[in-house]
Amino acid sequence: MPKTDPIVARAVDLYKTYGDTDSQVTALDHVSVDFRRGELTAIMGPSGSGKSTLMHCMAGLDVPTSGEVLVEDLEVSSMNQKQLTQLRRKEIGFIFQSFNLVPTLTAEENILLPLQIAHRPIDRDWFDKVVSVVGLENRLDHRPSQLSGGQQQRVACARAMMERPSVIFADEPTGNLDSRSSREVLGFLRQCVRDYGQSIVMVTHDPRAASFAGRVLVLSDGSITQDMDHPTYDDILAVFAEHDDPDNGPVDVEPVTTKED
Numbered sequence: 001m002p003k004t005d006p007i008v009a010r011a012v013d014l015y016k017t018y019g020d021t022d023s024q025v026t027a028l029d030h031v032s033v034d035f036r037r038g039e040l041t042a043i044m045g046p047s048g049s050g051k052s053t054l055m056h057c058m059a060g061l062d063v064p065t066s067g068e069v070l071v072e073d074l075e076v077s078s079m080n081q082k083q084l085t086q087l088r089r090k091e092i093g094f095i096f097q098s099f100n101l102v103p104t105l106t107a108e109e110n111i112l113l114p115l116q117i118a119h120r121p122i123d124r125d126w127f128d129k130v131v132s133v134v135g136l137e138n139r140l141d142h143r144p145s146q147l148s149g150g151q152q153q154r155v156a157c158a159r160a161m162m163e164r165p166s167v168i169f170a171d172e173p174t175g176n177l178d179s180r181s182s183r184e185v186l187g188f189l190r191q192c193v194r195d196y197g198q199s200i201v202m203v204t205h206d207p208r209a210a211s212f213a214g215r216v217l218v219l220s221d222g223s224i225t226q227d228m229d230h231p232t233y234d235d236i237l238a239v240f241a242e243h244d245d246p247d248n249g250p251v252d253v254e255p256v257t258t259k260e261d
């Protein structure tokens with residue numbers, strides 16, 4: 001049955017500290033945010049502002065100190081390990097900056113691995129569709145070491161899409177890629193949102209990548225300081241220019257290397 005709640009995932013008063021009292025770091029400082037279904041949301045912010053911590057807490061890969069995480073109205077933050085494993089297999093996809101592929105397996109085997117581990121049936125039509133969207137038809141027999149960075153990340157994207165999860169969290173999916181490969185991976189993520197209604201939350205330092213998103217959130221010091229609806233590339237640059245305090249170093253956005261899109 002198609003899911004209809006317009007909110008796919010939600011953080012409620014999320015608070016996360018690391019370390020003990022002497023050296024405590026507040027990574028998330030009471031963050032509340034709703035992620036909308038069928039939308040590409042980008043998360044930006046300086047290094048150390050809590051972006052990865054937010055993604056990891058949302059995906060059940062890390063546990064908040066207090067507050068709640070809900071995915072499809074299921075409370076992730078209170079689940080035991082077995083429930084979490086189930087939820088992560090079915091409802092949540094994750095794409096890492098470093099691809100996280102199994103080096104000894106081919107592209108096809110990597111894409112199908114989560115389904116095989118979960119003993120779930122493989123929908124061959126969907127597999128073919130996903131593989132053609134990521135443009136990997138001729139690379140399925142290759143192992144990660146035989147693929148470019150962009151191709152490896154497209155394998156990771158296809159793997160995340162295979163289960164048609166409710167939401168995909170992506171932590172700097174283009175962070176290790178050159179501008180051409182970045183565009184390919186971003187194009188794929190956008191296509192998943194546009195053509196298949198996939199909900200995606202993506203951390204990025206690249207304002208051009210963020211300008212592909214329907215919504216851009218900015219985190220600073222563990223708090224959401226901006227929430228922009230369909231910002232243009234210039235809107236995003238303007239936000240970072242405002243925060244560009246000469247005493248605090250340069251803006252934390254990557255230089256733009258292309259003039260396309």
Ligand SMILES: Nc1ncnc2c1ncn2[C@@H]1O[C@H](COP(=O)(O)OP(=O)(O)OP(=O)(O)O)[C@@H](O)[C@H]1O
Pocket residue numbers: 018019025026027045046047048049050051052053054
């Ligand atoms: N396992 C950990 N132990 C201690 N401190 C941590 C840990 N993970 C993150 N932190 C701290 O929490 C804060 C937020 O880190 P986080 O990784 O979420 O930032 P980020 O916004 O993803 O940064 P970047 O853009 O560099 O990836 C930082 O001050 C970081 O040092």
Ligand SMILES: [Mg+2]
Pocket residue numbers: 051052053171
């Ligand atoms: Mg990070």
